[in-house]
Amino acid sequence: MLITRRLEFDAGHRISTHNSQCRHLHGHRYVIEITLSGNIISDEGVAEQGMVMDFSEIKRIAKEVLVDKWDHAFLVYARDTLVVEFLQSLKDHKTVIIDTQPTAENLAIKAFHILDLAFQDAYGNRLALEQVRLYETPNCWADARREIINHTNNP
Ligand SMILES: Nc1nc2c(c(=O)[nH]1)N=C([C@H](O)[C@H](O)COP(=O)(O)OP(=O)(O)OP(=O)(O)O)CN2
Numbered sequence: 338m339l340i341t342r343r344l345e346f347d348a349g350h351r352i353s354t355h356n357s358q359c360r361h362l363h364g365h366r367y368v369i370e371i372t373l374s375g376n377i378i379s380d381e382g383v384a385e386q387g388m389v390m391d392f393s394e395i396k397r398i399a400k401e402v403l404v405d406k407w408d409h410a411f412l413v414y415a416r417d418t419l420v421v422e423f424l425q426s427l428k429d430h431k432t433v434i435i436d437t438q439p440t441a442e443n444l445a446i447k448a449f450h451i452l453d454l455a456f457q458d459a460y461g462n463r464l465a466l467e468q469v470r471l472y473e474t475p476n477c478w479a480d481a482r483r484e485i486i487n488h489t490n491n492p
Pocket residue numbers: 352359439440441442473474476477
């Protein structure tokens with residue numbers, strides 16, 4: 338059985354190598370959809386009876402390890418040195434430095450790895466993170482799926 342929890346956050350970014358408007362500093366209302374697989378809990382009388390995992394628990398873990406860290410942050414490529422240095426010059430600015438361009442594709446992969454570790458730590462083999470879908474705009478999104486990213490060298 339597959340279940341999906343959707344969360345939203347705001348963040349700034351730019352694609353420093355882009356040949357059009359995305360090289361400018363700008364922001365998005367990102368939407369992340371986290372899909373997990375597992376068996377439905379059938380134990381009589383337990384709080385999660387009938388569920389793969391409580392949706393509120395997915396939200397709690399995702400906020401703690403990812404969403405609260407990226408929300409209202411500027412997501413910047415480590416090699417975009419002009420912007421990295423500018424952000425570091427701002428006192429207490431919420432900046433997240435990423436080792437790849439902060440495209441929807443790379444952010445979805447990054448989010449997958451962060452969430453995969455967190456769900457493994459909390460639930461071992463009982464649940465598996467199957468997919469992270471990251472919407473950059475309502476019309477543009479990227480899917481990081483376990484079977485796809487296991488075959489790439491992305492960190
Ligand atoms: N494959 C990708 N292409 C683009 C990405 C990306 O992450 N992956 N990102 C951008 C920009 O960040 C941009 O913010 C979004 O691009 P764009 O399609 O131009 O967005 P619009 O706001 O113009 O969307 P509309 O739906 O047309 O209003 C660019 N490309």
